[in-house]
Amino acid sequence: MLPEPTLAHYLILSAVLFSIGTAGVFLRRNLITILLSIEVMLNAVNLTFIAADKFRGSMDGQIIVFFVITVAAAEAAVGLAIVIALFRHKETLNPDAFTTLKW
Amino acid sequence: MDALLFWIMALVAVAASVMVVGQRHPMYSVLLLILSFAALAGLYVLLDAPFVAAIQIIIYAGAIMVLFLFVVMLLNVPTEEISTGDRLRMLTAGPRRFGAALAFVLVVELFWALQRSPSAAVEAGQPGPVMSVRDIGIRLFTDWVFAFEATSVLILVAMVGAIVLARKETH
Numbered sequence: 001m002l003p004e005p006t007l008a009h010y011l012i013l014s015a016v017l018f019s020i021g022t023a024g025v026f027l028r029r030n031l032i033t034i035l036l037s038i039e040v041m042l043n044a045v046n047l048t049f050i051a052a053d054k055f056r057g058s059m060d061g062q063i064i065v066f067f068v069i070t071v072a073a074a075e076a077a078v079g080l081a082i083v084i085a086l087f088r089h090k091e092t093l094n095p096d097a098f099t100t101l102k103w
Numbered sequence: 104m105d106a107l108l109f110w111i112m113a114l115v116a117v118a119a120s121v122m123v124v125g126q127r128h129p130m131y132s133v134l135l136l137i138l139s140f141a142a143l144a145g146l147y148v149l150l151d152a153p154f155v156a157a158i159q160i161i162i163y164a165g166a167i168m169v170l171f172l173f174v175v176m177l178l179n180v181p182t183e184e185i186s187t188g189d190r191l192r193m194l195t196a197g198p199r200r201f202g203a204a205l206a207f208v209l210v211v212e213l214f215w216a217l218q219r220s221p222s223a224a225v226e227a228g229q230p231g232p233v234m235s236v237r238d239i240g241i242r243l244f245t246d247w248v249f250a251f252e253a254t255s256v257l258i259l260v261a262m263v264g265a266i267v268l269a270r271k272e273t274h
């Protein structure tokens with residue numbers, strides 16, 4: 001029989017998802033996939049909030065998740081606008097192509 | 104039952120997230136990320152947070168990811184490498200079928216979340232420990248009202264910023 005999920009299970013799952021997101025940010029060479037990896041990380045954090053909420057019996061976590069989703073929406077809008085502007089500039093989505101600010 | 108659902112959804116979430124990162128085709132990456140969000144929404148329902156599950160599906164999967172899809176299609180860059188001839192074959196049968204299946208999963212899940220939400224429980228005569236949307240709304244507009252108002256400014260700034268950044272420059 002499968003073990004009943006506890007807070008530890010949820011936290012480990014969240015940590016795994018966050019690591020996957022981090023790996024995506026560092027390993028991928030595509031601006032859109034990097035933004036998607038950031039979304040994976042944000043969702044891992046949301047899962048932590050909701051799990052902690054449930055096992056502590058509060059509901060502030062749900063409200064914070066609401067704000068996290070709002071910030072994620074703003075981040076996605078601005079991030080994608082920057083991606084579009086960059087693509088117009090160089091016709092590529094490879095972050096290695098944008099080196100003007102490097103010194 | 105709940106334990107089984109937890110393991111299934113945890114597995115789906117992790118597998119879909121790994122494939123998001125491993126996928127070379129951004130179209131599939133976005134669709135797989137929606138699948139991952141669907142699994143997470145299921146976990147939120149299991150965690151007695153149907154409101155968050157609903158906004159996860161409606162706002163995250165429904166709005167933010169559609170924005171990503173728009174940009175993927177707009178930029179039309181099929182793979183990470185320099186694109187070859189198949190630029191216009193973005194919406195082949197594969198993504199289309201996958202998207203349809205995903206839409207079905209999300210609708211089923213939304214109904215599940217609504218069915219587990221407290222108003223349904225109260226009608227069934229068994230008020231559970233689930234926080235109702237009403238409670239969340241009251242907390243949001245009393246204890247968290249400053250953050251809520253600050254969010255509106257943030258959204259406004261993001262909106263203006265996105266328009267300014269993505270606008271075609273006129274010299």
